[in-house]
Structure formats: structure tokens, C-alpha cells
Amino acid sequence: MPIPTYDKLLRPILLLAAKGPISRRGAGDAMVTHFKLTPEEADRKLLSGKTTFIRNRSGWAMTFLTKGGLIEKVGKNAYHVTSSGEKFLKQYPDDIKVSDLREIDGWEAAWETGKAKRRAAEAAEIKVPTSDLTATPHEIISREITALDTELRGRLLQTIIDQSPEFFERLVLDVLLAMGYGGSREDAAEHLGQSGDEGIDGRINQDALGLDQVLVQAKKYRVDRPIDRKEIQAFVGSLSGQGVTKGVFITTSTYQDSARQFVARGLNTKVVLVDGQMLIDLMMRYNIGVRVVQTHELKEIDQNYFEEED
Numbered sequence: 001m002p003i004p005t006y007d008k009l010l011r012p013i014l015l016l017a018a019k020g021p022i023s024r025r026g027a028g029d030a031m032v033t034h035f036k037l038t039p040e041e042a043d044r045k046l047l048s049g050k051t052t053f054i055r056n057r058s059g060w061a062m063t064f065l066t067k068g069g070l071i072e073k074v075g076k077n078a079y080h081v082t083s084s085g086e087k088f089l090k091q092y093p094d095d096i097k098v099s100d101l102r103e104i105d106g107w108e109a110a111w112e113t114g115k116a117k118r119r120a121a122e123a124a125e126i127k128v129p130t131s132d133l134t135a136t137p138h139e140i141i142s143r144e145i146t147a148l149d150t151e152l153r154g155r156l157l158q159t160i161i162d163q164s165p166e167f168f169e170r171l172v173l174d175v176l177l178a179m180g181y182g183g184s185r186e187d188a189a190e191h192l193g194q195s196g197d198e199g200i201d202g203r204i205n206q207d208a209l210g211l212d213q214v215l216v217q218a219k220k221y222r223v224d225r226p227i228d229r230k231e232i233q234a235f236v237g238s239l240s241g242q243g244v245t246k247g248v249f250i251t252t253s254t255y256q257d258s259a260r261q262f263v264a265r266g267l268n269t270k271v272v273l274v275d276g277q278m279l280i281d282l283m284m285r286y287n288i289g290v291r292v293v294q295t296h297e298l299k300e301i302d303q304n305y306f307e308e309e310d
Helices: 006-019 024-034 039-043 053-067 083-091 115-122 137-161 165-178 229-241 257-263 276-285
Strands: 071-075 078-081 189-191 202-205 213-219 246-251 270-274
Touching: 006 024, 006 053, 006 071, 006 078, 006 083, 024 053, 053 071, 078 083, 137 276, 165 189, 165 202, 165 213, 165 246, 165 276, 213 229, 229 246, 229 257, 229 270, 246 276, 257 270, 270 276
Parallel strands: 213 246, 246 270
Antiparallel strands: 071 078, 189 202, 202 213
């Protein structure tokens, strides 16, 4: 039989999650058995060669179920059915379609996070067709790339949150070094994060002698736990205590308005606030924790080549 498309996997995977926690890899293997795929079908890979069709489609089915609030993450690489998911199984005893998911309250909002929401608001007056029947190939490509990018951003942020605080502290130093802070010297960054360091998690020397330093504080918080003004004030106090005038505060969460207003007051100590969405932007731009798995070139006619001189 042909490899089932991701929408055909929605109910089988939801039912699987109702029986116990599942992983993306485990769901893909279970779908091989459920649909009785041949070894050749089960091993058939995408053009990129990085994963199989069935695992890729199982992963997307789990993403759609998560966005619909039908399954949720209950541990590292583990997902389980929610109460809404259990009701959905009873409501749709035979099949679940993507159109059924779109009827869920908050479905559209679940796909819009951070900058995506701002872009949507800025483009509110520009209505583009959403149906493949009316959209141009370029519009379809753009839409699908945006969907892939949004889904990756969400998974990347959650993956960071799942790591240890020490890992996160090293990660932010890797990002800053990739941006060019400290130049090309391998010893430019120093991971601190120990008792007695006044809450400072890292130091970057901008020159070989360490005369110009940038201190870093990294806070791995849930997205619903914003950083308040007191934490920023404490960071500024630590900078002053060490005689440093530049600092970067990085979190997986967000900042309260009072915190942003505090650093915008023109202090002698310059502090830059990086929230979770900005951190993901930087990681994507400098390929920290992500890699390119597939590249496509879109060609267009070079009109200059075909123009004859008079």
C-alpha cells in the first residue's frame, strides 16, 4: 500500500497516545506496523536522505495534534493524550481530518508565536489566498516555508527548555561567540555559573588582555515566567560590583515592561535584553543547534541574456 499521508496518521497516533506516552520516533515505528508497510516502504527516505517518509509524516501528525491541544509533552521526548484529546477520540470514532482540527478553538493562534503574530498584525491589510486552488506556486512555497520555520522555532525553544541550566549557559556563550563577540580567539569566552560569581554565568573578553569585558546572565525559564525589573537591577548591580559596564541578559522567556523600561533609562551600564524569540532568531541565523537539511534553488529567466543589442 502507498505510504499514508500525515492526515491519515492523526487518529491512529492520537489513539496510541491515549494508551501511554509516545515519542516521535516511536510513533513512526508504530505506524509502520499499523499500516503494514513493507520494509521498502518503511525505509523510503525523503530527498534530503535525513529521515524516512513515515517518520517525517508521523512527526507532522504529532505537531498538528499538539497545536490542537489533543496531546501534550509530559517528559523529554514523551507525549500523552490530553482530556481534550480523549473527547476528540469519542467525537471522531472513525477518522480525524485536518478540517476537524481547524474547528478547535485557538487553532490558528497556536500556530502564531512571537514575531509571527507581529508579522500577521502588520500584514493584516494584505489578504492573500489560502487555498492551493487560487494561490500561486510562489505563494504556496512561501507559506510552507513559513510553516516549517514556525514549527522548527517552537520545537527548538522547547528543546532548549528541556536542557539543564548549565547547558543553557554554555549555549548562550556559543551564540555570542558566533555573532563575533570576542573575535576569533578560542579562549574569548569563560563559563562561570558557580557560587561566588554574583549571579554571572559567563564572561567574554573583547580583547586578549581582558580590558574590555561583556558579562552574561542566562535564565532558562518557562515562556509564561517573564523576567521582572528586580532581576535586571540585580544583574546591573553585579556588573557594577565587578567594574564592568557591558552586559547581556538572555532568557528563554520574556521581559516585563518594567524591566525593559529600566534598561532604556540611559544607565552608565549598558545592558542588552535577549528574550526567547530573539534567541531563536540568533540561533537560526548563526546555525547554533540547527543545521541545513535541504536546499532548493528557484530559477527565473535572465531577461538580460535574451536582449539583443541594437
